[in-house]
Amino acid sequence: MRLSYFAILALLVVGCDGTENSDLTTVTVDFAAVVGDAPFECGGVYPLGTPEADVTFGDFRLYIHNLEHIDSAGKSVPVTLTKGDFQTDEVAMLDFENGTEECAGNGPTHTRIEGKVPMGTYEGLSFSLGVPFTQNHGNPATAPSPLNLTEMSWAWKNGYKFLRVDAGSSDLAGIRIHLGSTACEVDGRGLTTACDNPNRPKVVLSDFDIAADVVEVNVGALFVDTDPMKNTKDTAVGCMSDPDDPDCAPIFAALGLPFDGVDAPPQTFIRKAP
Template identity: 30%
Template structure:
C-alpha cells in the first residue's frame, strides 16, 4: 500500500507541475514580443574620409597612398549621393525620403569634407557636410545602397540658377554640361611628373613637366545636346553603385577609403590626359580608379567584377 500511495503522490506532483507550466507559472519563459516601430523613423547617414585606419582631413599630410606609398595633402573631397535606400531584413530596398536643406533636395545630397584647413585645402574656413538626413518607414534595417552621381534629370541643369545643392560652381563640369559626381584632389609631395610622348615624330620624342595636383573627377562622358529639343544624352553614365549589405546607420558611418581607392594608382606620375583621372575612356590613369569604382571604363556601366571596397562601414 505504501508503494502505491507513493506512486500516486508522485503522479499528482508531476501533473501539478505540468499544469503550472502550461499556465505560465513559476519557471516559465514568455516568448519575446516583436519590436514595435513607429510609422516613420528619422535616419541620419554619416560619412568621412579614411586613410591608414584613421580619419583623413585637410591640413594633415596623408602617407602611404597609391602604388608608390606617396605622401600627399588633401586639396578637395566632395561627392553627390542619390538613389539612397535602406535594406530591410528581407533584402528589400526601401527608399530614404530626403529632408530638404542647404545640402540636399528631394533627390540628391552633397557630401563636402573640405574645411579649408591648410594651404592645399584653401586656407580659409569652409562649411562642411558629412551627413544625409531623411526618413524611412518604421522597420528593422540591415544594409544600405546608394549611387555616387546626380540623377540624369538634374545633372544638366545650369548650376548658376540651380537650387542648392546643385549650385556649387566647383562641382560643375562645363565641357560635359553636367556635374562632377565625385571630386577628389591630392597634392603629392614633390608634385606629379607629367610625361608626354609624341609618336608623330621620328624618332618619338618625350617631354616632361610638373603639376601640383593629382585630380580625380568622376562624371558622365560623351554628352551631347539635341539641337531641336535641347535635351542632353551621355554615352557614359559613370555612376558608381554602392551596396553595403551589413550597415547599421544607428551605430556605423560610411568611410571613403583613400588607400583602397588609390591602391593601383601612381600618384607621382601621369602619362595621358589631364594630371590624374577625369573620366576619359583613353586615360591610362583612369583604369585603376574605375576598377576600384567597379565601373567599366569604355562603357561607363557598372561591372559585375566583384564588390566595391572603396566605401566601407565603420563604427561611429
C-alpha cells in the same frame, strides 16, 4: 465644396501615397572620410600609391542619390531626404574638406545625411554616387543647393562632378580625380539626351546597423594602384573621367566602374567602418 479646418488638417497629415505621416520616422546616416586607416584631414600628409609617395589633399566632396534602406526581407525602401543647404529631397552632397590648410573649398563640412523612411526593421542600405540624369544636365545658376555649387559642375561637359578629389605629391602637383558622365549626346536644342558612360556606381552595404554603423569613404583606395608621381603624356593630371586616359583605369576599378572594355570589379572606395 468647402472643407472644414479639421478636414484640411487631416489631408495635410496624410501623404500622397495615402499613408499617415506618423508612419514615417527620421533617420540619419553618418559618413566618415578616411585615407586607408587614417582619418582624412586637410593638411595631412599620406603615403599612398604604387610606388609610394607623400600625398596631400586640397578637396574631397561627392554627391550621392537614390539612398535606400534595406529591410529584413531584402526589400529596398527609398529615403526621402530632408531639404537643406547640403540636401535636396533626392540628392545630398558630402563635404569632407573644411577650407583650411591646402583645402580651398567651403568651410562647413557635411558628413551626415538626414531623411525620412517608413517605420520598419532595416538591416542594410544602398545608394548611388553622383547626380541623377534628370538633374545632372541642368543649370547650376538656377538649381537649389547643393546643386548650385559651380566648383562641382563641369561647364564644358554640361554636367556635375559626382566626385571631386584634388591632391598633389612632391613630384606631381595638381592631381585631380573628377568623376562624371562622359560621351553624352546633345540634341538640336542643346539638351543632353543620353550618356554612354553614366559613371554612377551603386554601393550596397547589406550588413549595416542604421542606428549605430558609420559609412567610411576611403579616398586612399583610389591611389592603391596609381602612381602619384607620374602622369600619362598629353592627358589631364590625374583622372577627369576620360575613357581614353589610362590613368583612370585603377581609379575606376576602385570605384567599381567598367573601363576600356573591362567589366566593373567590386568597389573598394566605400565600406562600413570597422
